[in-house]
Amino acid sequence: MSKGLRTDFNGILLYTKAYRERDLLVKFLTREYGKKMFLVHGAKRPKFKMRAAILPFTYGLYNGDIKESGLSYISTDKQLAHFQAISEDITKNAYATYIMSLIDLAFPDGEPIPEWYDKLLTGLNLINEGFDEQIITNIFEVQLLNAYGVAPDWVDCVICHRTDLPFDYSEAYGGLLCSNHWSQDPYRMHLDARTIYYLRLFSVVDLTKLKHVKVSDQTKKALREVLDQIYSRSVGVVPKSKHFIDQLGKFKL
Template sequence: MARELKEVQGIIFKRQKFHEADLLAKIVTQKNGIITMIARGALRPKSKLGASLLNFSFGTYVIYSSGQGLSNLRTYKNVKQFDGIFNDLTKNAYASFILDLADHAFIEYQNIGKYYDLLFYALQKIDAGTDPEMITQMVQMQLLAAYGVAPELRHCVICGKEQGEFDYSIKQGGILCSQHFYVDSARLHLLPKETAVLRTIALLPFERLGTVKINSATKKATRKAIDRIYQETIDLNLKTKKFLDELNLSM
């Protein structure tokens, strides 16, 4: 496939040294999905490319690409950075996990559509100081669909009831109303308000991310619930998640 010069808009989220002076960087883009770029000579003192590839930088990158494999970074325009995330360990940990989660949900060059907006908005909110734990839980719940395991949260999976008390069933793939709790003895046994939070953050338009405020006990319960949902349906083993968990334990 022929290489062509193209401009992509996106967010840098991983980088590593490649050979003596080159850099490999991953970027999540609006229209071209996740791309791995090679920046030749980016680590040389006089190169300007390296500064544009710091994690949580975003802007326009001009690349040679064939739509598969490595793309070559030629230059960049209007690159800025989420400084609040870059300079804060906790924000950095949450943002890294969010982008790592997205990286595992899609193959390279796959158009990720609305999920780019979700990710960008989430980073904006974390950068600005909105509770990163709550933002991360929202992204986790909304990314389940990208993994092909979107739960049914609008109504009971058995009878379709939309109002009342509910619990979450991993086995049934969604919520159960109180009349059908007996269907799954291994349901998560959440309090009604905890299930309500899971429903809200999964169904909330991303433009309203950060508007949900809950107490620390509920937030801890929903975090444990989401962790179980991911473990039992997707079974990822991400270093960014392990680091985030360690960070939370030490706080």
């Protein structure tokens, strides 16, 4: 077993799962050490003193033993906060869980990714405060594509690099085609101008500067369809939590 480093760390709880009779495995995205799995002894006992520290949608400052490999350990919590609105709303809950699943699958454990810790914290705060959870999720989906090795060119035409003509998205070319080159890909996605606009915007938007985004239901549906297609066909990753969102959509219809 590798030697642990006793230290403070900032963590966002990604998920928990049962381990043995009384223990839990708790996965955090830490700002300092990337994703880490923690063994929490006695977490299933009724009077476990750190119960609030390992509730879903909790984040804060913790102290524990960080191991390079294997399971790490939490000693205590120092400063906790909770995304209450996300916890209490099944739709916000579903989208937040999906975003965390995408980040979990995109990066190896133990690789520091402080920029994604900050993005996740900002994104979850926005959802908690009432921003449209689908739009926040779409932004994460677009910006995570690079981490999955799918790096669409959202800037200009992948063939001639023009920016002054209508665009469409081509999976075959891995980016945008201007109307002069639509004939190059008979299977291009045939996206409307608004959908293309938001895909390009989402690829560069800074979540910390996001004040207001109003997207029509028709465009939201188109964004959902194109991103589903990219993730299922180009990325090859569809987290289990995404299936629940799909079921919620059917229920609302």
